[in-house]
Amino acid sequence: MKYPFVGLPVGLEGPWLGKVCLIAYFAILLILCGYGFHRYLMVFLYYRHKKKVPKPKSAFPDRPPVTVQLPIFNELYVVERLIDATCRIDYPKDRLEIQVLDDSTDETREICRRKVEEWSAKGVDIVHIHRADRTGYKAGALDNGMKLMKGRFVAVFDADFLPTPDFLARTVDFFTDDRIGMVQTRWGHLNRDYSMLTEVQSILLDGHFIMEHCARNRSGRFFNFSGTAGIWRREAIETAGGWQHDTLTEDLDLSFRSQLARWKFVFLPEIETPAELPVEMNGFKSQQHRWVKGSMQTSRKLLWKVLRADIPLAVKAEAFVHLTGNTAYLMMLILSLLMFPVAYFRSQMHVEKSVWLDLGVFTLATISVCFFYICSQREIHGLRGSLKTALYVPMLLSLGIGMCVSNTRAVLEGLFSRGGGEFVRTPKYAIADRKQTFSGKKYKVTMRLLVPALELFLGLWFAWIIAFSISKGMYFAIPFQALFMVGFLYVAFLSIFQGRLTTR
Numbered sequence: 173m174k175y176p177f178v179g180l181p182v183g184l185e186g187p188w189l190g191k192v193c194l195i196a197y198f199a200i201l202l203i204l205c206g207y208g209f210h211r212y213l214m215v216f217l218y219y220r221h222k223k224k225v226p227k228p229k230s231a232f233p234d235r236p237p238v239t240v241q242l243p244i245f246n247e248l249y250v251v252e253r254l255i256d257a258t259c260r261i262d263y264p265k266d267r268l269e270i271q272v273l274d275d276s277t278d279e280t281r282e283i284c285r286r287k288v289e290e291w292s293a294k295g296v297d298i299v300h301i302h303r304a305d306r307t308g309y310k311a312g313a314l315d316n317g318m319k320l321m322k323g324r325f326v327a328v329f330d331a332d333f334l335p336t337p338d339f340l341a342r343t344v345d346f347f348t349d350d351r352i353g354m355v356q357t358r359w360g361h362l363n364r365d366y367s368m369l370t371e372v373q374s375i376l377l378d379g380h381f382i383m384e385h386c387a388r389n390r391s392g393r394f395f396n397f398s399g400t401a402g403i404w405r406r407e408a409i410e411t412a413g414g415w416q417h418d419t420l421t422e423d424l425d426l427s428f429r430s431q432l433a434r435w436k437f438v439f440l441p442e443i444e445t446p447a448e449l450p451v452e453m454n455g456f457k458s459q460q461h462r463w464v465k466g467s468m469q470t471s472r473k474l475l476w477k478v479l480r481a482d483i484p485l486a487v488k489a490e491a492f493v494h495l496t497g498n499t500a501y502l503m504m505l506i507l508s509l510l511m512f513p514v515a516y517f518r519s520q521m522h523v524e525k526s527v528w529l530d531l532g533v534f535t536l537a538t539i540s541v542c543f544f545y546i547c548s549q550r551e552i553h554g555l556r557g558s559l560k561t562a563l564y565v566p567m568l569l570s571l572g573i574g575m576c577v578s579n580t581r582a583v584l585e586g587l588f589s590r591g592g593g594e595f596v597r598t599p600k601y602a603i604a605d606r607k608q609t610f611s612g613k614k615y616k617v618t619m620r621l622l623v624p625a626l627e628l629f630l631g632l633w634f635a636w637i638i639a640f641s642i643s644k645g646m647y648f649a650i651p652f653q654a655l656f657m658v659g660f661l662y663v664a665f666l667s668i669f670q671g672r673l674t675t676r
Contacts, residue, residue, distance in 0.1 A: 190517030197510045200503045207500050208540040210493050214387045215547050221390035226438045228345035236347070238340055238403070239269045239323030243313045245306070246615065247331035248280045249602040250448065254331050255287045259296050262337045269322045270298040273313040275306045278614075308417035309595030310399075315415040323406065330400040332448040332600040334362070339445065343403050346438050353408030353435030354427070356385065357401045360446035362604045369456065369666070370449045372568050375545050375561055377449075382441055382548040389439040393490040394478075396427035397437070401445035408435045418592050419473060421466025428474050428491070432481055441551075451603050451610055453666035457623075459598040460575060461582040464498045468586025471495035498586075501579035508576065508630055508656055512637050515646065541569060566655065567662075574659030577627050624667040631661035 240258055244251055258270055270291075274284045281302060288300040301317060308315060314328065325347060329335050343355045358381045364374040381398075388395035397404070399421075409415065412430035419425045431437065450456040478491045542565050550558035585593065599615040601608070634657035641649050 190513075193510055193513045193517055197507065197514045200507050200510070204500060204503055204507070207493070207497060210497075211383075211540040211544040214383045215544055217387035217391045217393075218383050218547070221387065224390045226346070226390075226440065229349040231345045232348060235264050235267045236325060236344065237267045237269070237323040238263065238325045238327060238344060239271060239317075239321040240327045240329065240335075241271045241273055241314055241317050241321075242329055242331070243273045243275075243310045244280065244284060244331055245275045245310075245597050246278050246280050247276070247597075247600060248278065248283055249613065250331050250600045251280055251283055252287055253334065253602065254329065255284070255291065255298075257334045257336075258329060259291045259294075259298065260337050261335060261340055263340045265295060265297065268297060268340075270296065271317045271321065272298065272300045273317045274300060274302045275309075275313055276302070308415075309592075311415040311417035311422035314422070315417075318406070318409065318415070321406075325403055325405055326409070327403040328400055329445075330447070332598075333359075333400055334446045335401070336443075336445065339443070340403070342443055343440065347405055349436075351434075351436045352405065352438055353412075353430050354397050354402060354404045355438045355440060356395075356397055357443040357445045358382070358385075358439075358441045359398065359401060360444040362446050362448050363451065364449070366449070366451055366603060366606055368567060369453065369571075370451060372564055372571050373449045373456065375549065375564055375568055378552055379545045379548040381439075382551050383544055385439045386441055388490065388494075389437060392484075393487050394428060394431045394494065395437060395439060396494075397423045399423035401447070405435075408433075411435075419466050419469035420462050420586075420592055420595055421470055424467060425470045425473065428470065428478065428495075432474075432477065432483075448600050448603065450598055451601065452599075452670040453663060454670060455599045457575070457578045457663075457667065458596050460579055462596060462598075464501065464579045464582035465586040465593065467495065467498050468583050469592065472587060498579065498583055501576045502583045504573060504576040505580045508573075508634075508660075511634070511653065511656070512640070515637060515641055515644070515649065538565075538569065541565065567658075570655050570659035570662060572659070573656050574627065574661075574663030577630070577660075578623050578663075581623070624664045627660045627664035627667065631657055631659075631664055634660065 240261070242254060242258060244254075247254075255270075255272065261268065272284050272288055274281055276284070284300050284302075288298050291298050299320075301320065303313060303316060306312065318326065325344060327335075327340065327343075339357070343357065346352050346355050359377055361370070361374040361377070363370050365371065385395050387393075408430050409426065412426060412433045412435070414426075415422055416425060427437070450459055475492065475495050478495070479488055481488070542562065545565065545568065546558045546561050549561040553560075597615075599610070601610040601613050601615075603610060634653055638650055638653050638657065641647070641653060
């Protein structure tokens, strides 16, 4: 069976090019395998330190004053339920202040004003702070609110979250230890069962919170405030330099600066704060782009300070992986582009059996991901949850691969662009079950044609590579290639059919 265009231009078919491609290919595989090994380390650290459940040093004899900040920007579908849930927090009214930090430019501003007036009339200390100038985006709004706040401690909830009534009662006493700067709770998922996309997102986030946050926190390594569903000591924010907006992940940035300033953090996985997951692909991409770009900006800003800091080597090593982990998306994209040249040169150099090495590395990487996420689901949902997760692992792997085009763009922007950049909000539609839809609602993310077009091309490219591998008898490479094909096609088709296109 012959395929067109499998040859290379004259002068580029020599064995040296094949060797270069193979070396680069296996070098990237080994680096990715190293990041896969890190997942094993997280699981090991989690179980080693699992029983180190943090307890408050004591209890406050009188509840300290707390401010709750709600950063808002054009959240007309979810802002009412957020304000309602926050105002129902069980805490002495004379010790609780709520700030609605509203940067909205649409009808959300009026909705916030009415809601604040409604709860204020009921005796709740709640204020509506509107900024016409969005300087600093979320970080700027939080910083502006701190200048006006009354509390010694400040809790933050994004618009898509629903704080539980006992949130402060279960977290504030940890600050009786003067070394504690921040307490983070685990994110829950209001619409986990909405679709395949939300189900996979929930598994990804559960792995991050249960395995990574717990392992890092309880083993004495750095972990980060997740931007919401947590509470800070005001002094810990101020002594670390305050909220800064030169990155898109102001939470990660402040977390590392605060821990470098010797503040201790606490993670409480047993306290779940429900939130809404993005229900369409372009919203998910927008969220991931912001997180990835921001993490790379933070890496560029703080990595050298972390490596030079007077902290244990194990903490530095973990911080290095934490801050650089998203470069795996760039390596995954390069790996995708190398896949066919490697298959071609294998057939030309008669080293088809080297595909067994691929299979070995692929198996190690896959098992690490399976193990990591199955363990996290078992901790939350028991044996049944872990078995259910095993069914989703292939799609979880494929989605991670399919996102590499969009997230590689974020990696490069984070490493090389100047300034923080625009904070693009993730659309929230108040969707909690399958009967609801986002169709016809405002705030869909505008999708640029280039990225989904490239994803679609890569999906079809891998379908062709699979056919080529079959023709050459390299069957053991096919499962690896199939994950790439499914991932790129899934992300591309959802992006196109759920989004609005623009060629700008």
